[in-house]
Amino acid sequence: MINIFNYxxxxxxxxxxxxxxxxxxxxxxxxxxxxxxxxxxLALMPVAALILFGVSQIxxxxxxxxxWVTFVFMVLNNVMVYVFAPEHGVSIYGTRTVLLTIAGxxxxxxxxxxxxxxxxxxxxxxxxxxxxxxxxxxxxxxxxSLSRIGVxxxxxxxxxxxLRYIPDIQRAYHDISQSQQARGVExxxxxxxxxRLKAASAILIPLILSSMDRIEVISNAMELRGFGKxxxxxxxxxxxxxxxxxVCMALCxxxxxxxxxxxxxxxxxxxxxxx
Amino acid sequence: MKQPVxxxxxFTWQYNAQKEPTLHDLTLTIREGEKVLxxxxxxxxxxxxxxxxxxxxxxxxxxxxxxxxxxLGRETSELSxxxxxxxxxxxxxxxxxxxxxxxVAEDIAFALENDNVPQxxxxxxxxxxxxxxxxxxxxxxxxxxLSGGQKQRVSLAxxxxxxxxxxxxxxxxxxxxxxxxxxxxxxxxxxxxxTKTTVIIIEHRLEDVLHRDVxxxxxxQDGRIVADTTPDELLASDLLRAQGIREPLYVTALKHAGVAxxxxxxxxxxxxxxxxxxxKAAVRRWFRETPPAPEPPEAPALLDARHIxxxxxxxxxxxxxxxxxxxxxxxxxxxGRNGAGKSTFSKVVCGFETxxxxxxxxxxxxxxxxxxxxxxxxxxxxxxNPNQMISKVQIFDExxxxxxxxxxxxxxxxERVEHALDICGLRPFRHWPVSALxxxxxxxxxxxxxxxxxPEMIILxxxxxxxxxxxxxxxxxxxxxxxxxGVTVVMITHDMHLMLEYCRRAVVFADGEKIADAxxxxxxxxxxxxxxxxxxxxxxxxxxxxxxxxxPRAFVQRFIDHDREVREx
Numbered sequence: 001m002i003n004i005f006n007y008x009x010x011x012x013x014x015x016x017x018x019x020x021x022x023x024x025x026x027x028x029x030x031x032x033x034x035x036x037x038x039x040x041x042l043a044l045m046p047v048a049a050l051i052l053f054g055v056s057q058i059x060x061x062x063x064x065x066x067x068w069v070t071f072v073f074m075v076l077n078n079v080m081v082y083v084f085a086p087e088h089g090v091s092i093y094g095t096r097t098v099l100l101t102i103a104g105x106x107x108x109x110x111x112x113x114x115x116x117x118x119x120x121x122x123x124x125x126x127x128x129x130x131x132x133x134x135x136x137x138x139x140x141x142x143x144x145s146l147s148r149i150g151v152x153x154x155x156x157x158x159x160x161x162x163l164r165y166i167p168d169i170q171r172a173y174h175d176i177s178q179s180q181q182a183r184g185v186e187x188x189x190x191x192x193x194x195x196r197l198k199a200a201s202a203i204l205i206p207l208i209l210s211s212m213d214r215i216e217v218i219s220n221a222m223e224l225r226g227f228g229k230x231x232x233x234x235x236x237x238x239x240x241x242x243x244x245x246x247v248c249m250a251l252c253x254x255x256x257x258x259x260x261x262x263x264x265x266x267x268x269x270x271x272x273x274x275x
Numbered sequence: 276m277k278q279p280v281x282x283x284x285x286f287t288w289q290y291n292a293q294k295e296p297t298l299h300d301l302t303l304t305i306r307e308g309e310k311v312l313x314x315x316x317x318x319x320x321x322x323x324x325x326x327x328x329x330x331x332x333x334x335x336x337x338x339x340x341x342x343x344x345x346x347l348g349r350e351t352s353e354l355s356x357x358x359x360x361x362x363x364x365x366x367x368x369x370x371x372x373x374x375x376x377x378x379v380a381e382d383i384a385f386a387l388e389n390d391n392v393p394q395x396x397x398x399x400x401x402x403x404x405x406x407x408x409x410x411x412x413x414x415x416x417x418x419x420x421l422s423g424g425q426k427q428r429v430s431l432a433x434x435x436x437x438x439x440x441x442x443x444x445x446x447x448x449x450x451x452x453x454x455x456x457x458x459x460x461x462x463x464x465x466x467x468x469x470t471k472t473t474v475i476i477i478e479h480r481l482e483d484v485l486h487r488d489v490x491x492x493x494x495x496q497d498g499r500i501v502a503d504t505t506p507d508e509l510l511a512s513d514l515l516r517a518q519g520i521r522e523p524l525y526v527t528a529l530k531h532a533g534v535a536x537x538x539x540x541x542x543x544x545x546x547x548x549x550x551x552x553x554x555k556a557a558v559r560r561w562f563r564e565t566p567p568a569p570e571p572p573e574a575p576a577l578l579d580a581r582h583i584x585x586x587x588x589x590x591x592x593x594x595x596x597x598x599x600x601x602x603x604x605x606x607x608x609x610x611g612r613n614g615a616g617k618s619t620f621s622k623v624v625c626g627f628e629t630x631x632x633x634x635x636x637x638x639x640x641x642x643x644x645x646x647x648x649x650x651x652x653x654x655x656x657x658x659x660n661p662n663q664m665i666s667k668v669q670i671f672d673e674x675x676x677x678x679x680x681x682x683x684x685x686x687x688x689x690e691r692v693e694h695a696l697d698i699c700g701l702r703p704f705r706h707w708p709v710s711a712l713x714x715x716x717x718x719x720x721x722x723x724x725x726x727x728x729x730p731e732m733i734i735l736x737x738x739x740x741x742x743x744x745x746x747x748x749x750x751x752x753x754x755x756x757x758x759x760x761g762v763t764v765v766m767i768t769h770d771m772h773l774m775l776e777y778c779r780r781a782v783v784f785a786d787g788e789k790i791a792d793a794x795x796x797x798x799x800x801x802x803x804x805x806x807x808x809x810x811x812x813x814x815x816x817x818x819x820x821x822x823x824x825x826x827p828r829a830f831v832q833r834f835i836d837h838d839r840e841v842r843e844x
Binding site: 138139140160161163164167168171172175176178179180181182183184185202203205206207209210213214217218220221222223224225226227228229230232233234235236237238 | 329330331334335356357360361365367369372373375376377378380381384385386387388389390391392393394397398401418419433434437622625626627647648650651655656658660662663664665666667676677680681724725728
C-alpha cells in the first residue's frame with residue numbers, strides 16, 4: 001500500500017516532546033533557513049537535521065517516497081534557475097569565473113555553481129525537519145498544539161481531521177484503483193507515465209465523490225456532540241511543557257537569532273568566498 | 276403514568292428542496308424510560324424523524340415546520356442544536372463516519388472537550404463511559420484497528436459520557452455482522468436498564484431488534500405513522516408485509532404452516548413464543564407434507580482454488596491453505612466476520628494480490644499467468660460502494676469504459692453496452708448523468724459495466740449492504756435473473772438472509788481458513804461454525820425444536836426451499 005507520510009509511533013526523545021514544541025521549533029527552523037543564504041549556517045543545518053533523524057528512530061525507508069518526490073522537485077528547481085538565470089550567481093557574488101562554455105549565454109561559472117550549492121543546501125536544511133515533524137507528531141496532539149499557539153480550534157480540528165482521514169483515503173484510493181485496473185485501465189509500469197497519470201486522475205472523481213458522502217456524516221456527528229458551541233475547548237491529548245521542550249525551543253530560537261544577526265551584521269544574506 | 280419526554284403534535288416537515296412534506300401530521304408521545312422501535316422501509320421518513328428528534332432539523336437542514344415538537348417539555352425550535360444534543364444523544368448509522376477522534380479515548384471525550392471540561396475530569400469520565408460499554412482496554416486504538424461492533428460501542432460511549440436522558444440509535448445494525456448486531460442490541464438493553472434512559476431505535480431489521488424486548492413499535496410509511504402498537508399486536512397483523520418490512524422468519528414459517536396468529540402468543544420473540552399442541556402439530560404436519568426440493572445436478576468446476584496461502588507484506592497471514600471450488604452456473608456466498616479472509620480471497624482470485632502458495636484454475640486454465648486485466652475478461656469484481664467504482668459522468672461512457680480500454684471497435688462497443696444496459700434495466704437512463712441515480716441504480720450501473728466485458732463469473736462484495744427489504748429484494752432478484760442467464764455469481768456477505776434465501780451453498784471463512792462449505796441451512800444450524808463466523812443461529816431452528824420436529828436441520832432446509840419456491844412463483 002502507498003504510504004505517503006504519516007505519524008510513525010516510535011519510542012524516541014523527539015516523539016516525547018509536546019506537539020506545540022515541535023511546531024514552534026519547525027517554524028523557527030524554517031524561518032532561519034529562509035532568512036539566510038550563509039553557506040556556513042546552511043551547511044550546519046542539514047547535519048543537525050540528520051542527527052535529529054538518527055535520534056528520532058525514523059528510518060529512511062519510512063520517508064522514501066516523499067524524499068524522492070522532493071528530490072525530483074529540487075533538481076527541477078535547479079534546472080529552471082539555470083535555464084532562466086545562468087548569470088544569477090555572478091550578479092550575487094560580483095565576480096565571474098568561467099569554468100566551461102556550453103552555448104550562447106550558457107556558461108558554467110564557479111559563482112553560479114556555488115549559488116546552486118546554496119539552493120540545494122536550503123532544501124536539505126528545511127525539508128528533513130518538516131518530514132521529521134510530520135512523522136513524529138501525533139496528529140491529535142498536533143491539533144491541540146495548533147490551538148495552543150493561538151490558531152482557532154475550529155481550524156486546528158479540521159487539520160487533525162484531515163490527518164485522521166489520510167489512511168482512509170489511501171485505502172479508498174487503493175480499492176478504486178484496483179477496480180479500475182480490473183476493468184482494463186492499465187496502471188502498471190508497462191504503461192507510459194502520461195497514460196498512468198491520466199488513469200490515476202480518473203480515480204480522483206470516485207474518490208472525491210465517496211469522500212463527499214463522508215463530509216456530511218462527519219459534520220453532523222460533530223455538531224451533534226457540541227462542536228463549535230464555545231469559544232474554547234479542552235483537549236484530551238494536551239500535554240504540559242517539560243524541560244526538554246523549553247531547551248529545544250530555546251535552541252531553535254538561537255538558530256533563528258544567529259541567522260538574523262548574521263544577515264544584519266554583515267549586511268548581506270550571502271556568504272561570499274569569491275572576494 | 277410516566278412523564279412524556281418527547282411529544283409531537285400534528286408535526287409536519289418539508290425540506291426546502293422538496294415539493295412535498297417528508298413528514299405528515301405526526302402525533303406521537305414517548306414517555307420516560309420507554310424503549311421504542313421506529314420501523315419502516317427506506318424513504319418512509321424515519322431518518323428525517325430522527326433528525327427532528329436530535330435537532331439536526333431544523334438547525335442544520337432547512338425547511339418548513341408545522342405543528343409542535345416538545346422534548347422534555349420544551350419546544351425544540353426555540354432551542355439550539357446544542358441544547359437539544361444535551362437532551363438527545365445520537366448514535367449514527369455509520370459508526371466509522373461518526374468516529375471523530377483519532378483514538379477511542381479522544382472520540383469518547385469529544386463532547387466533553389467541546390464543553391471545556393478540564394483534562395483531569397476528562398480522563399475520569401472517559402474511563403467510566405468506556406468501562407460501561409466494555410471498550411476500556413482499547414482506549415489508545417485508532418478507528419481502523421477496531422471492528423464495526425467496537426466502533427459502535429465507542430460511539431455509544433461518546434454520547435453516554437454526557438449523561439443524556441434520551442438515546443437515539445439510527446439504524447444501529449446496518450453495518451454490523453449478525454453476532455455483533457446481537458451484542459449491540461443486548462448492550463443497548465443493558466444500558467437502558469442500568470441508566471433508566473429513554474431509548475429510541477430506528478431500524479428496519481425487526482427480528483434482530485426484537486432479540487431484546489421493546490415496549491412499542493411505531494411503523495411508518497410515506498411520512499405517516501401507520502401503526503403505534505406493541506410488537507405482539509404488530510406481528511399478529513398483516514401490516515408488516517404490506518409495508519415491505521421483513522417479518523421474523525419463525526412468523527413466516529407459522530404462516531406457511533397455516534397457524535392463525537394472535538397477539539397473546541408471545542410472537543415478539545422466539546423464546547417467548549407459546550404454541551398449543553394443535554399449533555405445534557400443524558407445524559410438524561407442514562414439515563411432513565412439504566416435499567424436499569430436488570438436489571440440482573452437480574455442475575463442473577468453473578473456478579478451482581487449491582491450497583491458497585497468502586500473507587501481506589507485514590507478515591499477516593490472511594489465507595491459510597484455502598481450497599474453494601465454484602461450480603458453473605452457481606449462486607454462492609462467502610461468509611465470515613471482517614478480517615476472516617473473504618475479501619483477500621477475492622483479491623487473489625482477481626489478481627490484485629498474488630498468493631505465495633497454491634494454484635488457481637479457471638475453466639481448467641491456469642489463472643496465475645494472467646494479469647488483472649486479462650482475468651477481468653472472465654471474472655468481474657464489484658465493490659460494495661458503487662461511488663467507488665464510477666468515474667464517468669454519463670452512464671453510457673461508464674459502462675463502455677472497459678471496452679474502450681480494450682480497444683473494442685465503436686460499433687461493437689455500442690452493441691455490447693446497450694446489451695448490458697438492457698439486462699440491467701438501465702436502457703432508458705443511458706444518457707443520464709450518473710449522479711441522478713439512486714443507490715440501487717448506481718449498483719446496477721457498476722454491474723452493467725462489468726457485464727459489458729461478458730465475464731463468466733462475477734464476485735460482488737456485500738451487494739445489499741445498507742438496503743431495506745424492498746431494495747434488497749430488487750437487487751437480489753436482479754442477481755438471480757442474471758444467474759439464470761448463466762452467469763456464475765459469488766457474493767461476499769454477512770447477511771444471513773441473503774445466503775439463506777438466494778444461495779444453495781456457502782463457504783465460511785474464519786481467521787484465514789475455510790471452516791465450512793455446506794448449504795446455508797447446515798451452516799446456520801451448526802453452533803460452532805455460527806460462533807466462529809460471527810453469525811447467528813436462525814430462529815427457524817428454535818421453532819423446529821419448540822414444535823418437536825425430529826430433524827430441525829431438515830426443517831430449516833425445507834422452509835428455505837419452500838419459501839424460495841413461493842417467492843419465485
